[in-house]
Amino acid sequence: MYPNLYFALLDLFGIDLPFLKLVNSFGFFVAMAFLVGGYIISIEFSRLTTLGVFKPNHTEVIIGKPATIFEIASQAIIGYLFGWKFLYLAINAGTLFNGSSLPQSHLFSSEGSVLLGVLLASILGGLKWWEAKKHELPEPKLEKTTVFPKEHVGGILTTAAIGGILGAKLFHLIEYPEQFVAFFKTPSLNAFLGGLTIYGGLIVGGLSVYFYSRHYGLKFLNVADSSAPALMLGYGIGRLGCQISGDGDWGIANPKPQPDWLSWLPEWTWSYNFPNNVNGVGRFISDSDPWSVYPGYGTCLDIAVYPTSLYETILSVLLFIILWKLRTRFKTAGLIFATYLMMNGLERFFIEKIRVNTTFDLLGITMTQAELISTALFIGGATLFYVLRRREVNI
Numbered sequence: 001m002y003p004n005l006y007f008a009l010l011d012l013f014g015i016d017l018p019f020l021k022l023v024n025s026f027g028f029f030v031a032m033a034f035l036v037g038g039y040i041i042s043i044e045f046s047r048l049t050t051l052g053v054f055k056p057n058h059t060e061v062i063i064g065k066p067a068t069i070f071e072i073a074s075q076a077i078i079g080y081l082f083g084w085k086f087l088y089l090a091i092n093a094g095t096l097f098n099g100s101s102l103p104q105s106h107l108f109s110s111e112g113s114v115l116l117g118v119l120l121a122s123i124l125g126g127l128k129w130w131e132a133k134k135h136e137l138p139e140p141k142l143e144k145t146t147v148f149p150k151e152h153v154g155g156i157l158t159t160a161a162i163g164g165i166l167g168a169k170l171f172h173l174i175e176y177p178e179q180f181v182a183f184f185k186t187p188s189l190n191a192f193l194g195g196l197t198i199y200g201g202l203i204v205g206g207l208s209v210y211f212y213s214r215h216y217g218l219k220f221l222n223v224a225d226s227s228a229p230a231l232m233l234g235y236g237i238g239r240l241g242c243q244i245s246g247d248g249d250w251g252i253a254n255p256k257p258q259p260d261w262l263s264w265l266p267e268w269t270w271s272y273n274f275p276n277n278v279n280g281v282g283r284f285i286s287d288s289d290p291w292s293v294y295p296g297y298g299t300c301l302d303i304a305v306y307p308t309s310l311y312e313t314i315l316s317v318l319l320f321i322i323l324w325k326l327r328t329r330f331k332t333a334g335l336i337f338a339t340y341l342m343m344n345g346l347e348r349f350f351i352e353k354i355r356v357n358t359t360f361d362l363l364g365i366t367m368t369q370a371e372l373i374s375t376a377l378f379i380g381g382a383t384l385f386y387v388l389r390r391r392e393v394n395i
Helices: 005-013 018-022 025-050 069-091 103-107 114-134 149-175 177-185 189-193 198-215 220-245 308-326 335-354 369-394
Strands: 057-063 141-147 359-362 365-368
Touching (some): 005 025, 025 220, 198 220, 220 308
Antiparallel strands (some): 057 141
16 A cells, blocks of 8 residues: 555656655545546536536626735735745655654644745745736726636535535544544644545535535536536545555455455455555554555554455446446436435445444444435435436426
8 A cells, every 4th residue: 555655656666756755645536536526527517508508607807907915915825835835845855754754744843944935925926916917907897708607617626625525524523523522622734634524525515516506506406417427436536545545444354265256356355454554553564564664654454354445446437437328318407416326325335334434323223324324315316316207207
């Protein structure tokens, strides 16, 4: 496993770029999930615009204005933060990340370069002023402009990301209340970013997109249909990040030998010890183990477990292909999204049977939070599908 991109590139290609120790493997794949998802949604928005489902909006903007102090200052502040912290860490990564301490300890510290911060702040602030100056008019004027539906993809992704991260953290703290108490006793950015629950992100992120769609006059069921294949594939890409980083989303112990009918697959696809997992869980890797030790990590699970994140990635890709094929066959808005909810619910419910998770009792039934939510998603998706098909028949 590769806890960050540095060890991945070094091991696979022999490329030694110390500043990549800052790029957590899971975070990288989450970013890739958003980029790929945004591309897929933009394709669907363009297709539905051509079909007349989505229509462009018209708005008025003032052009020819000089840049305001606030606009220049906000760009300068962003530039200062990036220069002071990230540029400083990138330039000095070879020495700062040379020991056994994790790069995050430097990221969430007061270390930085004021000089680099001021330099980048001046550059970004100056560029903002210069860009506005190029288009400045003697007398600013009001102009009508057309906003195409595809242009909302960035806003939808931003809304989903903010709502999704907050929801994922909230649901994780509900599932693990001891971490909720610990977080408020010693709050930190590192503690906030650690531990996320996918269904919390899906629910709160989905609600955020709903309100965004209503605000801009976009038909939510069509937005949901356009997002469904992207959500499925994005989930698979995110789970690939879980698998590669070893972030704890693995299965239960699997000491059984690999079946003969799966002998054509690598053994780690059946059971794996997740060496150098990003959570630092398990025993220390010994000389008798077949894995290298990465500085700052170097632990592995005592007993091999099911690599459930890998299974979910494979299932998500297959389900994405099905949704992608169905998207042009279903004509009623909401059917694709309803199908996604059912697929998502089924996939997660059954994978929970071999995953490690906190359980609770509900009406005498022992289940996990994910099992409860996945059941609700399947029932909700099936109900929505039935109602929409009935409406389709009655029209």
